[in-house]
Amino acid sequence: MTTELNTLLTALCVKIDDEIGGIRGRPPLLSDSELVCLAVAQALLGYHSESRWLRYANKHLTGMFPYLPQRAGYYKRLRSTLGLVKRMIRELAMDSDFWFDNLWITDSTPVPCGMSRPTVQRSNLAGWAGYGYCASHSRFFWGLGLYLVCTPTGMPIMWSLANPKIGEREVLATMVEVDADLVADREGIVLISAPHPSFTPESKAEIVEQCWQGDRSVGEVDEDFDLTETAVRLWVSQRSSRLRNWPRSSVRGCGRSRSGGPGESY
Known part of the structure; x- marks a missing residue:
């Protein structure tokens, strides 16, 4: 050795x-x-x-x-x-032959940088790092996202650290802009990215509405949408907190009434 x-x-x-x-x-x-x-x-x-x-x-x-x-x-x-x-x-x-492979694979992984609120406030990464959600481990974290572009053999081509709240497409677009010469020298590049579904407020509202109907459990709903139970319960909790904090006149007709009964619409 x-x-x-x-x-x-x-x-x-x-x-x-x-x-x-x-x-x-x-x-x-x-x-x-x-x-x-x-x-x-x-x-x-x-x-x-x-x-x-x-x-x-x-x-x-x-x-x-x-x-x-x-x-x-x-x-x-x-x-x-x-x-x-x-x-x-x-x-x-x-210097490696693997460098000239035009099939690129990209993915991201969380890089936690702090586990407590005081650490987040005192860290030099404040303003750059942020809160994100790791679906693989069904947990939230504070830190950065590591984005890697490599060949199927594992040869790294490009990498970047970014705020996890930034979309993967935006990060990849910036990486390509920074290494524009690297991309311009190649023809026929195929970039494969793992699917990361995003949910609009309307789609989240539909999922929460299905949980509130009461005929199915949260676990059954998240299986239909290929989600983790932690994420669905968080959306339900956030919506419930909003309804409790809204004035009584604003709550009427929004999913559930103040008394807990069903409202007109979500």
Whole structure:
């Protein structure tokens, strides 16, 4: 394992040096190519903590990296070379035959960033992240949505982090605009996206009305519309809260009367 890792990192370091054109001026103690290789090794070995990773590297990788910064310096250098990291990811992907596959698959997954209200208010992501609903786990979350475009073999083509309230089509359109040159160089691209049904206020009202009729349970209604029971119960609860907060004159004729009986219409 160590020999294979050393070979991989050596080849990667040479590749990066060839791409960036070497070092001008006084060489740093840890070059940009060595820094990227160090980050690649951290990802390959599954270290999510910089502190634990640097302790491991100081013990096992000093032969390849004579100088290793402290955690704060390593994190600062890594953030400053984000552009180089993204560039090398693209360069390495383009060296693979899978890169030229014109069949693209796209999907999204939630990235929760906070679990409490104080965290949401204090987070630096406030204003960028937002609340979303994960149908796969039948739960709400606060964070971002990770949108990925890849080939059937799993080769990543494009990715983006966005507010989960933004529609998937809007995010994909923006991704294509940002990487317009990538799309323009290809012909006959086929983009496959997983269906994500959206419901208008009128369709939600129809579903809630069927739940309020009383002849079927919430579970039976959500099966008809291919929904989760949590989402349907939330819509029913939201509608009930609105009716309780409306004036008495506004509630009459809206689904149910104030006394609980059926109204004229929803």
